[in-house]
Amino acid sequence: MISAELRYGIFLAVLLVACEGLHQEEISFNNEIRPILNKHCLRCHGGVRANGNLSFLFEEDAFGETESGLQAIIPGSHRESQLYQRIVHEDPELRMPLDNKPLPPEDIKLIARWIDQGAKWEKHWAYVPPDESIVPPQTKISGVENPIDQFVFARLEESDLMPAPPADPATLMRRLYLDLTGLPPTVQQIDAFLADDDPGAYERLVDRLLSSAHFGERWASMWLDLARYADTKGYEKDSNRSIWKYRDWVINAFNSDKPYDKFSIEQLAGDLITPPSRDRLIATAFHRNSISNDEGGTDDEEFRVASVIERVATTYEVWQGTTMACVQCHSHPYDPFRQKDFYTSMAFFNNASDSDIYNEQPKFYHFDDHDTLEIKEIIRWINTRVDSTERVDFNSFLYQQREQLLYNLGHRVVEAEEFNQSSPLIELIWPDLDMLWQVQDSSWIRFDRVDLNNVEQIGFRTATPLDFAGSISIHLDDPKSEKIGEVKVTKTGSWDRWQGTKPAKNHLFKEFIARIKPVPGEHDVYFRFWIGDTYIQHLFYLDQIIYYEKQPARHKYGRELNEKLNALSSFSSLTTPIIQELPDERSRETFIYNRGSWLTPTAKVAAGLPGIFNEKDKSIEDRLAFAKWLVSTQNPLTSRVAVNRFWAQIFGTGLVETMEEFGSQGAEPSHPELLDWLAVHFSNDLKWRMKALIRLLVTSATYRQAAIADSIKLEIDPENRLLSRGTRTRLSAEQIRDQILAVSDLLDRKLGGPSVIFPELNIPESNIPGWADQSVNSRYRRTLYAFWVRTDPFPAMMTFDTPDRTICVSHRVRTNTPMQALNLLNDRTYFEASTAIANRILHDEDELSQQIELAYRMVMGRSITSTKLELLSTLYSDTINHLQAETPENVSDSDEEVKLKGLTMVANALLNLDEFVVKG
């Protein structure tokens, strides 16, 4: 018997629940339901596993029929929905989540109400285009400089916080210099700025720095992590790769304010834009920064596929803030990407013609500026003197003009390493990869479509110290076909350690000429190598192959022209690996790989966008269209991801903290409306201009706050995600080294050019390629020019958390370790910098306190406090006293040497201060 009171109570409770259901606000799937599903359900009903044929990743799966024939969600009725029945089931063996505690009652209630309200499904916010109608909110806090502040201050108000006061001008100026150019201001620059009382002085400074050539260097550093730029190829051999022209392209793109849409399209598909241009081709080297494998016995196709897969993942990480690496093996566990989506995207990239071969073809060939002038002159000279059929037109690239002219006149010298394909056991010699070595018995190289009309002999420029080192046979179209010629290679000279040491001198090479059976037409020509009578590790070095025609056109002309022709042939070119599309007839098919393994292809797929993006546009079929779609208004992510990267560079942390992950596993944005407003503003109003975006960020009052916390800010906003103060983050590895060189005035501010061999890189002489800058005078160049060896990267940079550039990295962690302390305290270059500072202050000022004040201003840009001055003075006098105590006979305090040592210790301490390695 239930008492009346109790009955009444139950009635009331039921009534309350019912009313709640009627009057509750609509439940947001994204905000309230998706987090529950992510946390408790996706492990078994997601992208990896869809147990019982139920997955909550895709709308159609969630509402479809499950294995049991029942529907998990029946909109409007939670009681009929299996989802509800199973989470409240009494039998623990049937209750979901299986083998786990039941869901909290409030979660169950939410799900029930959501179903009753109609179970409205929403895409995750990141896959919905940003709202174009967002208006910056009103705020009562004064000091707004631009709309960013309205968003930030309004949020601070909600948390009862106030912004910090503006930073003092010298500190702000240092912050701005480091952010925009990566270099600190000089004392003169600071004085000039502090003296400028006119309104708008700060904005003028911003504009000046945005137009500085160092702007591009600083921002290239950010992009090169994403591009995984390095000067070697990775894997075991880690051979050198000449791709620094791409690095300079990035610097120039930032300096010339190339809009982000063009910047993106050119890197992803510059080769498909007509007409082709040198710059756009070099831009495509973005994806030639993927690692490739030169190790013996490896299957080129395996590593070609690995590169393409990596390029897909990199593209999605860079432009979409989406991690696709997991999707190559199975559907995304937490985001709406099916496994197929990975391979339809891969099809955009699978037709690039590069195939992990040793010589990195296809490449863009060019000449340095000086040679370019001379070559143009010679070509012009020859062109006016030869028959019209032999002339070249000037529409092609200069390298092609030269090659064409030489070919037309029958001057046909080919570098052996530029083969189109080879057998295993063919290797190129270090460090320049400019000839064959490790040529083994019965190995071969192939050149495609060689014009053999009128060719009657083929010469081979080789070197070996062995009496009969081996022979070379020539075959057409098949390495096993009957040979059409053959020649023995015998001793050409002697040199030390011939195995692996290429002959340095020309006279050690000899040409051996094979007479061939005349064959008309173009053929794929195979050169096969055979053992002689001695064999030690390898046969011989092969440098060039020369085709001799019966009556080469050049013979018609006199000695002068032929000499010009020889000179023209002798210019060596610079090369940059680029992306080129295979012609239609050779295009590759793309398959879904079972569990991501290239050895187990399954269904064939065509190029296309992932399903979640594909609702409107199905016409995107090639890489150029894909690149254009990325930066189109249909794409919900590109602009958000981009503004977030710039934000993180300036404010230390992204609005979305997980820069690499915007999906459901990413962090929620700290200021969602600001993110969307900025994204829309960047693409629509600023027309993708990166300088304008950066200008907006650094001219905000938010940016100009002092980086000073107090107990309230630390309590409510401990990590400064609400931006209640200026950012105080550790500088990047590059900024730290550049800054040390800059404040000591050692820095060499030269822009661009080949990567530099700094002594502290410790690169063995034998590994340094000819194209690198080895000059001792270049040792104080900026850090981004360091020759970057993937298997042995710059140690000091790694200590300060630089990625090794093997793969794309969006987000550098910032550690704080004793190894960093050891580096700053003891690195020889940095100690040189301390001495340089000491020399300068000793020279410029007489009094100790003035010397220390000057040093502090050189290093920190602002004036020293009395406490710090006192402490550093103590360090100075302690040093002098110690030196005198150690060797009293040699030391007196008037001694310049001793003063210098004391001041060097002071400068060394300054370069180790926390405030020096952070952006305060």
Add this chain to the structure above:
Amino acid sequence: MGISTEARKVQALYNSRRHFLRNCMSGLGGVTLSSYLGGNLWARDVPKPGISNPHFLPKAKHVIFLHMAGAPSQIELFDFKPELQKIDGQYCPPSLLEGKRFAFLSGNPKMLGPQSNFSQHGSSGAWVSDYLPKFAKVVDDVCFLKAMHTDEFNHAPAQFFMYSGSPRTGRPSMGSWVTYGLGTPNEDLPGFVVLISRGGPSSGKRLWSSGFLPTIHQGVQCRSKGEPVLNLENPPGVDDHLRRRSIDIINKINEAEYQEVQDPEILTRISQYELAYKMQTSVPDVMNIDAEPTYIKEMYGVKAGENTFANNCLLARRLVEKGVRFVQLYDRGWDSHGAGPGNGVGFGLRQSCQYVDQAMTALLTDLKQRGLLDETLLIWGGEFGRTPMMEARTGKGFLGRDHNSEAFTMWMAGAGIKKGFSYGVTDEIGFAGVENRVHVHDLQATILHELGLDHEKLTYRFQGRDYRLTDVHGHLIKDILI
């Protein structure tokens, strides 16, 4: 130092609060902060800190991994195959080659019988060849894994596979995973130390990279010749006294800065400078093998001032004694292709064995006599094995073997591993395992298990995925555990 003690205290408070905030606010939870190397190494934006507690009671506190880079021949050392001797010089049956990929073998190779003489040793009766006479005397302390196999047949990928669970670069090395998982007992020394003899592994420094784990977990290469660790020595003209004074001043100025701006990260930096100073003394101390008594030096066969394998073995013991978590040795010179003198399975391999035999035996014996073997896992092996087929590239009589991913022998000793035990059997010619095969991922799972770590739970979120040392594979080899 007053400042540093205070800094540590404040730091610890700050850490616990920050830990709470991070894990409760971001929902990434489940991990606690590593107190690796003492103070907190994490700047504020590090996404996920390490974990500092094992998943269950560990058997091993330390690991010493002796890697013979290039891959030693199991057929000449431990995997005795009389049947192979019988078919020495005969052509290889084509069925053995079908569907197999080799680095160098081509055409129709001949079989090559063992080039060493085998006998049984100890009460366990383990087969060891005359290439390793000293080691043969300690086999009763050792567990052999004779049917090891891997996925890779080239050195670099196989080495990466052994240490990172993936043939590609970019993943953390085993030592990095371990210090990430457990931290390290001695704050004054790096937790993961690498020692190299005869040139080191062909895949270079990437092999001890921390991959996507924070760089503090990277292996630190120490040398017995020259500066033991990069930047450890003071610049010319700066002695210990001046360094101490300058660090005092640096820390005091940093403290003044902290008072002004209240950034707790400054306190971390103060403690890191204290640690750096300590390392300047503790690392040279531990690296100074002259401090060892003569009989110990003779036992290992050390050579002062050189980066020899023997020196490195002794250093490994000293490092482990001082609390270093993971010591990795690499010795180069085991790639016995027979491509020239010193590069075959005859003379060349015998020479390499002579180079390591005494020292590796001494290390095992020394650890045992000090009671350290009970808490130290000692592992020996290469990245793969070698073929029973002959490789004779030169035709000049240098006998060699190609790479073989299907069979190789490793041995383990110490901490919870069975003694005088042999696990796994290969076929009659030692080409592939036929019984109790152990995959590299299984070995990794077992090493982590001995350290008290569950290989399926030791994860790190990167690029949207939880990564593990064992990828999505690996089974604990229960049969070899005591």
